[in-house]
Amino acid sequence: MQGTSSTARTLHGRSLPLLVHVLKSVENLGVSYVKGTELYQSKLEAEIRRLKFSYRESLEDEYEPRRKDHISHFILRLAYCQSEDLRRWFIQQEMDLLRFRFSILPKDKIQSFLQDSHLHFEAISEEEKNLREQEIIASSTSLGGPKLELEYVYKIPFADALDLFRGRKVYLENGFAYVPLKDIVAIILNEFRAKLSKALALTARSLPAVQSDERLQPLLNHLSHSYIGQDYSIQGNAGKISLDQIDSLSTKSFPPCMRQLHKALRENHHLRHGGRMQYGLFLKGIGLTLEQALQFWKQEFIKGKMDPDKFDKGYSYNIRHSFGKEGKRTDYTPFSCLKIILTNPPSQGDYHGCPFRHSDPELLKQKLQSYKITPGGISQILDLVKGTHYQVACQKYFEMTHNVDDCGFSLNHPNQFFVESQRVLNGGKDIKKESIPPETPQPKQSAQKTKNASSALASLNSSLEMDMEGLEDYFSE
Amino acid sequence: MEPFDPAELPELLKLYYRRLFPYAQYYRWLNYGGVVKNYFQHREFSFTLKDDIYIRYQSFNNQSDLEKEMQKMNPYKIDIGAVYSHRGNGSAVTWLCRPNQHNTVKLGAFQAQEKELVFDIDMTDYDDVRRCCSSADICSKCWTLMTMAIRIIDRALKEDFGFKHRLWVYSGRRGVHCWVCDESVRKLSSAVRSGIVEYLSLVKGGQDVKKKVHLSENVHPFVRKSISIIKKYFEGYALVGQDILENKESWDKILALVPETMHNDLQQNFQKHHSSLQRWEYLKKAASQCPSNIKNEKCGPWLEWEIMLQYCFPRLDINVSKGINHLLKSPFSVHPKTGRISVPIDLQKVDQFDPFAVPTISSICHELDAIFTSEAEKEENQAESDIKHRTRDYKKTSLAPYVKVFEQFLENLDKSRKGELLKKSDLQKDF
Numbered sequence: 001m002q003g004t005s006s007t008a009r010t011l012h013g014r015s016l017p018l019l020v021h022v023l024k025s026v027e028n029l030g031v032s033y034v035k036g037t038e039l040y041q042s043k044l045e046a047e048i049r050r051l052k053f054s055y056r057e058s059l060e061d062e063y064e065p066r067r068k069d070h071i072s073h074f075i076l077r078l079a080y081c082q083s084e085d086l087r088r089w090f091i092q093q094e095m096d097l098l099r100f101r102f103s104i105l106p107k108d109k110i111q112s113f114l115q116d117s118h119l120h121f122e123a124i125s126e127e128e129k130n131l132r133e134q135e136i137i138a139s140s141t142s143l144g145g146p147k148l149e150l151e152y153v154y155k156i157p158f159a160d161a162l163d164l165f166r167g168r169k170v171y172l173e174n175g176f177a178y179v180p181l182k183d184i185v186a187i188i189l190n191e192f193r194a195k196l197s198k199a200l201a202l203t204a205r206s207l208p209a210v211q212s213d214e215r216l217q218p219l220l221n222h223l224s225h226s227y228i229g230q231d232y233s234i235q236g237n238a239g240k241i242s243l244d245q246i247d248s249l250s251t252k253s254f255p256p257c258m259r260q261l262h263k264a265l266r267e268n269h270h271l272r273h274g275g276r277m278q279y280g281l282f283l284k285g286i287g288l289t290l291e292q293a294l295q296f297w298k299q300e301f302i303k304g305k306m307d308p309d310k311f312d313k314g315y316s317y318n319i320r321h322s323f324g325k326e327g328k329r330t331d332y333t334p335f336s337c338l339k340i341i342l343t344n345p346p347s348q349g350d351y352h353g354c355p356f357r358h359s360d361p362e363l364l365k366q367k368l369q370s371y372k373i374t375p376g377g378i379s380q381i382l383d384l385v386k387g388t389h390y391q392v393a394c395q396k397y398f399e400m401t402h403n404v405d406d407c408g409f410s411l412n413h414p415n416q417f418f419v420e421s422q423r424v425l426n427g428g429k430d431i432k433k434e435s436i437p438p439e440t441p442q443p444k445q446s447a448q449k450t451k452n453a454s455s456a457l458a459s460l461n462s463s464l465e466m467d468m469e470g471l472e473d474y475f476s477e
Numbered sequence: 478m479e480p481f482d483p484a485e486l487p488e489l490l491k492l493y494y495r496r497l498f499p500y501a502q503y504y505r506w507l508n509y510g511g512v513v514k515n516y517f518q519h520r521e522f523s524f525t526l527k528d529d530i531y532i533r534y535q536s537f538n539n540q541s542d543l544e545k546e547m548q549k550m551n552p553y554k555i556d557i558g559a560v561y562s563h564r565g566n567g568s569a570v571t572w573l574c575r576p577n578q579h580n581t582v583k584l585g586a587f588q589a590q591e592k593e594l595v596f597d598i599d600m601t602d603y604d605d606v607r608r609c610c611s612s613a614d615i616c617s618k619c620w621t622l623m624t625m626a627i628r629i630i631d632r633a634l635k636e637d638f639g640f641k642h643r644l645w646v647y648s649g650r651r652g653v654h655c656w657v658c659d660e661s662v663r664k665l666s667s668a669v670r671s672g673i674v675e676y677l678s679l680v681k682g683g684q685d686v687k688k689k690v691h692l693s694e695n696v697h698p699f700v701r702k703s704i705s706i707i708k709k710y711f712e713g714y715a716l717v718g719q720d721i722l723e724n725k726e727s728w729d730k731i732l733a734l735v736p737e738t739m740h741n742d743l744q745q746n747f748q749k750h751h752s753s754l755q756r757w758e759y760l761k762k763a764a765s766q767c768p769s770n771i772k773n774e775k776c777g778p779w780l781e782w783e784i785m786l787q788y789c790f791p792r793l794d795i796n797v798s799k800g801i802n803h804l805l806k807s808p809f810s811v812h813p814k815t816g817r818i819s820v821p822i823d824l825q826k827v828d829q830f831d832p833f834a835v836p837t838i839s840s841i842c843h844e845l846d847a848i849f850t851s852e853a854e855k856e857e858n859q860a861e862s863d864i865k866h867r868t869r870d871y872k873k874t875s876l877a878p879y880v881k882v883f884e885q886f887l888e889n890l891d892k893s894r895k896g897e898l899l900k901k902s903d904l905q906k907d908f
Contacts, residue, residue, distance in 0.1 A: 135698045158638060159669050166672035168697040175639025273796075313529055346683035348602055348792070359685040 023076075023093040081203040085333070091196050095189050102185045121154040121184070129153050132171065132178060139171035140180050152181045162190050232285040232334050232415035241287045243296055249286075252401075253421035255394055255414045256355045256367070257340060258282050264351035269304025274344055274352040276315075278335055280322055285334035285415035290323045336413045337391050356381075356390040373400050479843040481816030486553060487527060489838045490811065494548045496870045497841060498809060499880050504540035505887050507557075509660075510894045519590075521558030521565050523804050524550055525813075533558075533804075534565030553813045556804040559589035560663075589802035591664055594640075594657040594673070597797040597805065598626045601651065606788045608719050608727065615651050620832060621714040623653050626791035627827050629703045630655065633677060637699060641893060644886050645822040647835055649812025653822065654805060658890065660897070671799040679703075679790050687733045690786045692779045704782050707789045712754065715788055722753035722760075731760075734784050739763060760784075808883070811838050820879035821886065836875040844874040 073094075080090035105113065129136070136153060161177035163186040164170040171178045179187065241249070250262040261279040265271050271279065276297075283293060297319060298311050320326045337354065346353040355364055361382055368378045377400040384393035391411045398407045398417060402424045409420050508517045522535040537543040547555075563586075600619065604611045609618045627645055634640045634657060642658040679700065682689045692700065715721050722728045728747055732740050742763060750756045764780040797803055810819050816837035822830050871880055 138695055138701070139697050141693075141695055159665065162669055162672045166675040168676055168699060171698060172637040172676075173639075174636065310529070313531070345681065346685075347681070348605055348683055350683040353683070355685070358683070360682075360687055363685045363687075 023090070023097065077200060077203050078207065081200040081207065087197070087200050087204075090200070091193060094196060095193055098192055099185065099189055102188065121156060121179075121187075123152045124155050124178070128155075132173070135171045135173075136178050136180065139169065139178075140183060141169060154179045154181070154184065156187065160190065161187055163187075232413060241292075243292055246283075246296070249418075251371075252425065253418050255417040256371075256397060257353065258414055258418075259371075260355055260367070261351050265300055269300050269302075269306075272350055272352075274346065274350050276318070277322070278340060278352040280319065281332055281334040282414050282418075284323060286418050290320065290325065293319050293323070334413070334415050337394070337411060340414070341390055354390055354394075356385050356393045361385065368397070371401070373397070479837070479840040481837045481839045483813060483816070485839065486811075486813060486816075487551060489816075489842050490551045490553070491548075492842045492845065493811065493838055494544075494551060496845060497874065497876060498547070499871055499876075499883070500540055500544050502880060502883055502887060503809065504543065506658075506883075506890070509658075510891065512894065512898075515564075516560055519561045519564055521561060521589075521802075521804070522807075523556040523558060524552035525554035525556075526550060526552055532567060534567055536565040553811070555807040555810040557807045558804045559592040559802045562586065562588045562590055592801050592803075594662045594665060594670055595798060595803070595805050596630065596655040596657075596674075597648070597652065597794050598623065598630075598654075598791055599648075599652040599794065602792040602794070608721070613651050615832065617831070617833070618714075618718040621710055621718065622789065622791075624827055624830070625707060625710050625714070625789050627653060627655075627822070627824075628706050629791055630677060630793075631824065632702065632706065633699055636702075637676075638673065642886065642890050643824075644808065644883075645824060645827075646808045646819050647817070647822055647830075647832055648806060649810070649817040649819045649835075650815050654808075654819075656805075656808070659893075667799050667801055670801075671795060674793050674795045674798045677791070677793060678795075679786055680792050688783070688787070690783045690790070692783055692786075694779075696779075696782075700782075700786075703790060704785065707785050711785055711789065715785075716753040716757055719788075720753050721788060722747065722756040728756065731784060734787060735760075735764075735780060818876065818879070820876070821882040823878075823882045836879075841871075841874040841876050845870060848873050 076090065080086040156177050156179055158165055158172055158175055158177050161170055161179060164179065164183055165172055165177055169186075170183060246262070247266075250259050254262065258279060261271065261275050264275065265279070280293065280297070283296070288296065294316055297315060298308065301311050301315065302308055317326060322332050324332065340352070341354045341357045344352070346358055355367065359367070364385065365378055365382060368381060373381070377396065381393045381396050381400075384390075384396060394417070395407045395409075395411045398411070398421065399405065402421060404424065407420065409416065411417060504517070507520055511517075518536060518538060520536060521533065522537070523531065523533045524535060525531050535546070537546060600607075600610075600615050600622065601612055603619070603622055607619045607622065609616050631643060631645065634643055634655070640657050640659050640662055644656040644658065646654045646656065648654055676699065680689045720727070722731060725747075728743075732743060735743065743760060746759050746763075747756050750759060761781050765778065797805065806819060808819050808821060811817070812819065816839055817832070817835045818838060818841070820835055871877060
């Protein structure tokens, strides 16, 4: 493969891990702070500046850093194109970064950017604008007051304005979105997402050729695994849990999301699809075998007066499917916290989701009270929830229920909660070390406090630094 | 109407599929003018047969093939899926590594490519806000929820999104479906479908959330227009029919949606009034008077609107709409529990639509029997009369007006198609 040696040399300049640092920062900040707010923007700017990342658009003097930036991006495409989850994560972070960079672009540069990107947007005439003035103003939150005469408004087919119309942030009429210039960035992001998504799919197809290059493969594997973390799909601990342990485990070692699902299942003898997925995969992750899972669900559903045959026909197929024994035989991985928080919110009749994210504070408080959490702990948790630090709130719950000052880990997966809980309850005996891949960074427990989001970030950074040492060695000739 | 007995289904279905199912119109729909090669042939159907046997990836060559197979298999339920890249062959050929026969399909190459945009509105999703029924039950009082849902969603699909070909169908028991069939819509990606559902969603949250609707200061035209529609029905449906402020138990639920500072005042005054109507008027007044400097508390008309929306605004199931390969119950299919036919709903008469007047399979078979016996007495040649009857039998039953609605929908599709073809040929200067 041409040019790889020069690529390896530029990587030595730390541009590659740097970009991943940035993307990881973007992700963490995106969970802890509401995107787009001033606080988020300033935190992100500070973080990027700290990482000495080139983000200003002043071009000529920044040629080298931008070139490295481009190269890093392409290397990361190789690393992250390999699975649906990785692709989604990569695209999301790149989009957040692009959105931020666009937001600091001076106004006069926007028009030229549009022209350079060959995005064909038609501005509508004054009369057309006047006819719809009220509607456009009522729809676009970015317009401050009736100053429509000063703004350009563009008429775009609605499907090209996905990020705007889905949140009802734009006026739609007869299949067209009427977009003020200020909102054009959302359209650009849409284009970017579509192009990047296609590019990643293409990259995945050409991956076999790249993978055969022994210089690149270890690096690529190392990157995607260490920066995302364990996904708990490896069943090194399968068969170590028995079904009659589950009730007590649910109160002792399950995170609140799974505790609530288990309780609902026991009470209603049924769970809807979202709940079955989230809870079923979690159970797989803690070590339930397929046979156990089938028995578990069937026993419960039958109590709800379900016909055993109906269960066999309808539900057992799905359970086997989620274990990778049917259909396209994908072994589905248990949902991470981010996935639970960000996708498929619960509706009427659902019990899945993240209680810290999806429950009313009042009802969450009652729930925590029923779990016998102290009032002091409850109010700390509610404060964290108010600040949208959902995973940190869950860490606090862990600390309160396990009677420790510091949970000692940065929570990003329900199965991680379970493993850590078992570790504490079994007197520090490490569980199934062999199932944890060696690349996963273990944060130094003594050094870091994980009491709030920025320290969570700090602890992640320290583990990244540890990793970086390995990388430096890899590149030294 | 003839009472429906599920045990009779096998016999009734035989007659239904032989004499009443409108195959010609059905094929006309799904063939979409034959403009795209193999569009009908690559469509997935799934059948649920007697004893819950479920088969997927059924596909048919043409109308007569469809007819023959349906009559042979006598399905209890028919679902329509996507148009795939290849013909289905009745099993999950996509994923299994099978030995080659004729058509070897490479793993992963069998893809869902196009499908109508569909919506499923189910009455069970409103259980938290209807007092008359719950679960699978419906009555004339709560059916208004479906009427409002159809009006609100249809207006948005037509006026906001510009969709022209929308078929609304009664599901047969407790809800309605919508099939949007425009050519461009059938090609929409899953992401855009999800986006459309999001645009149309206002009621958010499950058991753990009391207040499910939150409006911002800026009210989007979609929300404003939906509220206007709800206003037309609110008094009759919510204040009279559902009587949502009838007594303490019911009005406490409304109070849960209102700032705490207003509770005492409302409780006291509700006691003094005698009807939901009066209490609602009082609530509106109290809401408009509350000072606007209370942070994080909603007052003014927004409060009133949020309550109306929580009680009346449509609730969509995003999973039904977003997947291109999602299977949905077919129009003119029979509901095995109620016996009702999934009939198209006439949008011009949506307020008069009565789910309890929808014909059941037993009632129309009965009608057919009665006519046939009297006519057969006049006909000499049995075979001849059989063939003649087959093509027009449904016309003699209560199914007829519903097929007419369907035909009107097909006419519009045809007109559009002709218009498009003309435009294309004009562009190519092809006279």
